[in-house]
Amino acid sequence: MSLKLEKVNYVYSTGTAYERQALKDIDLEIADGEFVALIGHTGCGKSTLVQHLNGLLKATSGAIYENGKNIYEDGYDLRSLRSRVGLVFQYPEYQLFEETVIKDVMFGPKNRGLNEEQAREKALLALKQVGVDEKYFEQAPFELSGGQKRRVAIAGILAMEPECLVLDEPTAGLDPRGRDEILSLVSRLHKERGISIVLVSHSMEDVANYASRIVVMDHGKIMYDDTPAAVFEHWEELEKVGLSAPQVTYVMQLLKKDGWDTDTGATTIREALKSILAEYERAGKP
Amino acid sequence: MIKARNLSYDYIRQDEEGNTESVYRAVNDVSLDVETGDFVAILGHNGSGKSTFAKQINALLLPTEGTLFIDGKNTKDVEKLWEIRQSAGMVFQNPDNQIIGTVVDEDVAFGPENMGVPREEILRRVEKSLKSVGMWEYRSHSPNRLSGGQKQRVAIAGVVAMQPKCIILDEPTAMLDPNGRREVIEAVLELNASKHVTIILITHYMEEVIRADKVFVMDQGKIAMQGTPREIFTQVEKLRELRLDVPQVTLLAHELKEAGIPLPNGILTVEELRWHLNRLRKRRMFQARGEVE
Numbered sequence: 001m002s003l004k005l006e007k008v009n010y011v012y013s014t015g016t017a018y019e020r021q022a023l024k025d026i027d028l029e030i031a032d033g034e035f036v037a038l039i040g041h042t043g044c045g046k047s048t049l050v051q052h053l054n055g056l057l058k059a060t061s062g063a064i065y066e067n068g069k070n071i072y073e074d075g076y077d078l079r080s081l082r083s084r085v086g087l088v089f090q091y092p093e094y095q096l097f098e099e100t101v102i103k104d105v106m107f108g109p110k111n112r113g114l115n116e117e118q119a120r121e122k123a124l125l126a127l128k129q130v131g132v133d134e135k136y137f138e139q140a141p142f143e144l145s146g147g148q149k150r151r152v153a154i155a156g157i158l159a160m161e162p163e164c165l166v167l168d169e170p171t172a173g174l175d176p177r178g179r180d181e182i183l184s185l186v187s188r189l190h191k192e193r194g195i196s197i198v199l200v201s202h203s204m205e206d207v208a209n210y211a212s213r214i215v216v217m218d219h220g221k222i223m224y225d226d227t228p229a230a231v232f233e234h235w236e237e238l239e240k241v242g243l244s245a246p247q248v249t250y251v252m253q254l255l256k257k258d259g260w261d262t263d264t265g266a267t268t269i270r271e272a273l274k275s276i277l278a279e280y281e282r283a284g285k286p
Numbered sequence: 287m288i289k290a291r292n293l294s295y296d297y298i299r300q301d302e303e304g305n306t307e308s309v310y311r312a313v314n315d316v317s318l319d320v321e322t323g324d325f326v327a328i329l330g331h332n333g334s335g336k337s338t339f340a341k342q343i344n345a346l347l348l349p350t351e352g353t354l355f356i357d358g359k360n361t362k363d364v365e366k367l368w369e370i371r372q373s374a375g376m377v378f379q380n381p382d383n384q385i386i387g388t389v390v391d392e393d394v395a396f397g398p399e400n401m402g403v404p405r406e407e408i409l410r411r412v413e414k415s416l417k418s419v420g421m422w423e424y425r426s427h428s429p430n431r432l433s434g435g436q437k438q439r440v441a442i443a444g445v446v447a448m449q450p451k452c453i454i455l456d457e458p459t460a461m462l463d464p465n466g467r468r469e470v471i472e473a474v475l476e477l478n479a480s481k482h483v484t485i486i487l488i489t490h491y492m493e494e495v496i497r498a499d500k501v502f503v504m505d506q507g508k509i510a511m512q513g514t515p516r517e518i519f520t521q522v523e524k525l526r527e528l529r530l531d532v533p534q535v536t537l538l539a540h541e542l543k544e545a546g547i548p549l550p551n552g553i554l555t556v557e558e559l560r561w562h563l564n565r566l567r568k569r570r571m572f573q574a575r576g577e578v579e
Contacts, residue, residue: 041464176331280570
């Protein structure tokens with residue numbers, strides 16, 4: 001599915017002393033099957049923006065189109081949009097509430113009107129996709145480890161079979177392996193099932209490793225919208241708005257300053273490795 | 287400052303009648319020493335026992351077996367409980383759960399007020415501790431309008447105002463953006479360097495550990511590795527087995543070395559890698575021209 005935001009504005013607490021404009025004239029298009037990362041400092045409007053994507057928040061002005069249809073028009077089925085754009089909140093494991101893992105994952109499909117058997121089928125498939133072992137299905141969610149709980153929470157969204165998956169800092173608080181596991185799961189869903197991904201993250205390294213496009217937000221506006229290489233070229237501006245670049249970007253920039261002919265657009269270890277090795281080889285030739 | 291001897295902790299689950307259903311040993315036979323003024327980092331995957339160990343340091347949890355001395359006081363000694371909590375303050379992951387005041391300086395004053403510190407002294411302490419984390423100019427602000435990094439620094443100031451000898455930070459940066467993470471780590475380093483406060487930092491971000499004096503890695507409740515950051519981060523494969531990682535620049539250096547560039551082991555910073563690569567490239571250019579360096 002494609003999502004298109006046109007001149008979207010959002011104002012919190014309109015008409016009160018706390019009035020604050022969280023989104024300012026946002027134009028953004030997320031094409032079918034894309035993997036987009038959304039970065040920005042705390043309070044820049046990222047979370048407000050992602051809550052517009054499935055209609056949880058309604059823009060104060062502007063329009064949002066899903067496959068060309070305006071979601072704010074009379075007769076548009078917002079309920080169906082909410083199941084097709086799956087939103088995984090921060091620390092989603094806090095939202096697990098059922099007695100058993102399987103029941104928790106079945107909740108979404110059942111809520112959509114599927115019967116017990118159909119819902120179970122969807123839940124089993126989703127749990128398999130996120131790699132939760134069968135032995136946990138009948139256990140209470142709170143008995144699982146942090147990483148496992150988070151998978152169960154993601155399975156709960158996947159069981160609704162979304163066409164677009166929006167994840168708000170899905171790796172916060174996880175150990176490095178847990179982070180890799182969740183992100184490779186997301187990447188696999190993107191590749192194998194063609195689900196569009198919107199990943200909100202504070203880890204510049206993760207964003208560079210997985211997304212093909214990065215949207216940078218600052219003060220409710222879009223500051224950059226480009227490939228990782230092009231976005232991290234602006235590392236100095238990013239630092240000014242509370243962000244940074246992956247460590248390899250700094251290495252490449254500094255080596256360039258020292259006279260190396262390195263690729264300053266390298267944002268992953270693999271790219272940096274290739275570029276540095278090539279330059280080191282060249283130095284060995286008379 | 288901290289002396290642990292064969293320390294263990296069991297989480298015990300009981301049924302309604304009080305019969306033991308299951309026992310889970312979260313900390314298993316840990317012995318370690320932390321000197322006053324040290325900056326110690328504890329790494330370990332989720333569920334490795336780090337937080338349970340941390341909660342024992344300020345006697346939120348008491349050892350099932352073994353003993354733990356904090357500043358010479360046994361944590362099992364009930365009469366010393368408040369002294370122990372005063373000498374070892376804790377900062378947790380979520381800044382929103384730790385701030386109670388409606389104004390920043392009020393929040394920081396809460397701890398010393400509770401301890402019965404006289405008013406004049408409280409004012410002095412609030413000023414000093416807010417300045418030490420760079421939040422003095424925000425003293426009249428409402429905490430809920432601050433960024434995550436700022437809130438976390440206020441939480442640290444609140445602990446500092448109780449003048450502890452040791453501060454334990456349990457994943458203080460997990461919920462923060464890059465800038466917030468930087469602010470908090472700088473504040474912690476500053477407290478350690480200028481006030482000689484002993485720091486125990488628990489984190490999943492490997493870059494935050496490189497300036498520690500000593501690193502402990504926990505696995506299944508035990509100390510699996512210990513050493514300087516350089517000694518620890520040289521062991522890339524072992525860390526991966528323990529579900530951990532190394533800073534990205536350390537990994538890049540490791541891969542460059544595997545590919546044949548003769549870099550030393552355990553490079554920790556961007557500047558360090560830059561220096562070594564420049565040196566090696568120059569040498570190679572000299573060699574290629576048949577000159578001696």
